[in-house]
Amino acid sequence: MYKKYFLIFLFFIFINISYSTSFSSCTTLSSGTWELNSSLTQSGGNCIEITGDNVILDCQNNNITGDGTGIGIYVTGDYANVSNCNIFNFNLGVQPFTSSNNTFSFNGVHNNLYGFSLTSSSSSNTLISNTAKNNSRGIYSASNSNQSLMSNILLNNADGIYLSTGYNHSLISNIFTNNSNGITLLSGSNNILINNSISDSDSVAVSIVSSSNNILISNNLINNNQGVSFSSAENNILTENTILNNSVLNLMFFAFSGGPYTNLIYDNDLGNISKISSNDWSFFENQFNLSTQGNRYLNESFSIGTFCFDPDNCDYSAIFSPLISPEINFSSTTSSLPFGSVLISMLLLFSFFIIY
DSSP: OHHHHHHHHHHHHHHHOOOOEEEOSOOEEOSSEEEEOSOEEOOSSOSEEEOSTTOEEEOTTOEEEOSSSSEEEEEOSSSOEEESOEEESOSEEEEEBSOOSOEEESOEEESSSEEEEEBSSOOSOEEESOEEESOSEEEEEESOBOOEEESOEEESOSEEEEEESOBSOEEESOEEESOSEEEEEESOBSOEEESOEEEOOSSEEEEEESOBSOEEESOEEESSSEEEEEESOBSOEEESOEEEOOSSEEEEEEOSSSOOOOOEEESOEEEEGGGEEESSGGGGGSBOOBTTBOOEEEOOOOOTTOOOOOTTTSOHHHHHOTTSOOOOOSSOOOOSSOHHHHHHHHHHHHHHHHHO
């Protein structure tokens, strides 16, 4: 009796086992589960093409090396799962093309033009625990939505992650080191950046360009050339971030034209207040507190001509007269003097100097 049930149990286990097929050359995979059992070299064209849905590919940490052209792994099916592949020296390391709901994990993309290229309506892909090194762009996504980029490592790329004209992307717990630029959001909206660590960027850790309604929370941007750059960006939220020790600026606000541009910036560690700058008066439309919660700054001495921009953290005399150094508090308080009154007072003061 028990033997009968045991045999039935073994039968169900047997029929549910997913067997994999090994291969050792560049090929097209249309279905099934596959394991690469040797490293591959490709001269011209694409190496591995995944054309069907639900294909599983495990490269078992083998290398796929190109000649600077073509694509290492080209995916046109949906719901693919690609892991443990090391891809070198292609034009594009990995490209889903009109392909969605794929998962790419524990892969390495190195010395390609683009490591991962997510374009042409390829949405809802997940990239987790991949390493992109020495590419022009580590991860590039354009004209799509709902990409999940988590726990990836970006090293020595010109651009770590570059998102263009996309929305609803999630960038969570990625690590960036020694890239020229860490993260770029260009003409995108409703993206969220959480708990990313960006250091030693030659240019900017996070660039937000002509983008709106993005949220940056609990990111660490330390020891870069610049921390966060807002360029004609509006309605973005910056909160609970640490933006310190960047060599030129911690925050930069730049307006190409138009405006005013309003962003909400509160409950951040922003370092030296003199490392916050703008090229335009529309900068003053930004809100540096939420209710009574402002930002935290380092106390420091100011040179003549520096004025305080954050009325909830600085002495108002610093706004009225640039020759007086502001008093900066670690714990923020909300002043009873409306910000509009400050601007009126500045105009009156300016008029006074004109008259006399």
